[in-house]
Amino acid sequence: MTDVGEAAPPLADVAPTRRAAASVAPLRVGVVGGGFMGRVHTAAARAAGAQVVAVASSSPASASFAAAALGVPTAHDSVQDLLDDPGVDVVHLCTPNALHAGLALAALSAGKHVVCEKPLATSTAEADELVRAARAAGRTAAVPFVYRYHPMVREARARVASGVTGRVLSVRGSYLQDWLLDRDDVDWRVESASGGPSRAFADIGSHLVDLVEFVLGDRVAALSAVLDRAHAERGGRPVDTEDEAALVFETAAGVIGTLFVSQVAPGRKNRLLVDVAGTAESLEFSQEEPDRLWIGRRAASEVVSRDAARLVPDAARLSTLPAGHPMGYHDAFAAFVRDVHDAVRGGRPEGLPTFEDGRRAVVVTESVLLAAAERRWVDVPS
The missing domain is CATH 3.30.360.10 (Dihydrodipicolinate Reductase; domain 2)
Known part of the structure; x- marks a missing residue:
């Protein structure tokens, strides 16, 4: 553990790493759910450098509305269509809680990396199944405890x-x-x-x-x-x-x-x-x-x-x-998504909530x- 008073490396020292990371092909994100949290996840994914390429919702009409509002190019008629989309690398699940477990299992089965809103599930039995499925799939599976x-x-x-x-x-x-x-x-x-x-x-x-x-x-x-x-x-x-x-x-x-x-x-x-x-x-x-x-x-x-x-x-x-330029909730959310992407690419970011x-x-x-x-x-x- 580093002493609390130790200074961080100057920004000039870390800038080359950030520039190198920018040359990596952006991950492609699909968002399930077009409500408030869907908007938050979309903004955070873009801030983290991802391309938000698809959205699905409770109906084709709702998905089309969300895609237009969020500027997402593809509105899928169903969630399964989004999960089957080979152009989606990471799926963000922003649905009512009771749907989380089933959708997360389906996303892992489709070979996707998953970000699932909390609560991860509505019972420990469901959560246990999700943990086992994520391990078996070998995919990054994260929950946005962004604070x-x-x-x-x-x-x-x-x-x-x-x-x-x-x-x-x-x-x-x-x-x-x-x-x-x-x-x-x-x-x-x-x-x-x-x-x-x-x-x-x-x-x-x-x-x-x-x-x-x-x-x-x-x-x-x-x-x-x-x-x-x-x-x-x-x-x-x-x-x-x-x-x-x-x-x-x-x-x-x-x-x-x-x-x-x-x-x-x-x-x-x-x-x-x-x-x-x-x-x-x-x-x-x-x-x-x-x-x-x-x-x-x-x-x-x-x-x-x-x-x-x-x-x-x-x-x-x-x-x-x-310093002096306020940071807040969206910044924390974007940092979380950046760590998700780091993990997808093989990194082991400190403190990523899985x-x-x-x-x-x-x-x-x-x-x-x-x-x-x-x-x-x-x-x-x-």
Whole structure:
């Protein structure tokens, strides 16, 4: 592990590598799903240097509309047509959750590399099958836990791993949104038939748990959970998934912590926050201020701003804009896709979230549901 204070190589030193990479033929991407996440994946793939060559959706008409809106040359009549397209190297799956497992298996069977939105599956059994299928196919299979790709998250992770933070004592994490606050706020995610048995935790809690475990280099070993539903009905239809989840947990290394997830927190648009307390310092990262890392000490505290010249190499490589030029969600997403492409070409990029990581989030989600249903502590399978 490199010392946190070590300077990254100057941009002049890394520029030749980037120029050499630009000479490699771009990968060809097909996107399944034309909604918000389909648009995000399309933009990230292009920013990573890929050609987005095809799109498929729930119907031929929907695919044609998405292709026109996104500037994609080919709209396939069906998902299978896209999977059979020899001109597609990597498939991005941006569909309702219940469709993820079946489509990911089909894409792997078609010989494609796969990026599947989270949750990877709606049960551990499905996730296990996907992990086995990805290994057997020998294809890159990734899940976009993109908050790992903020440079200051990598900086926090390096501080914990190097021992600068000291022995980690506790963690507090939260992920707050308000887009489902009102009774008339309806989305396919609300119904378990489309979104799976968990909504708030599977949708955004999966990001939070992945980020906590990634920063700590440690895993949640046991937890207790309470779930809450703000509205019994939405749009006149019964609701069977949670709006909020509160957890108390302990990690394998003995770290204690709390997590809180809500999609009904007024005024909170996408507030993901992780606060780590060690014996030497505390670290706080908020993705609404992604260029900053707060470092707290008993004698004095400081805010470290993103500047490649003072970051660890793993953070500096993700710092693609000069200091003072804000980076955010799209930059993190594009960095994730670049690492996917690196892996497709035989590289081993640091911290790429794979189907194994997607499975891990499903395992934790099932543990949360069990703990809440039985009102007891649950050991999380390792």
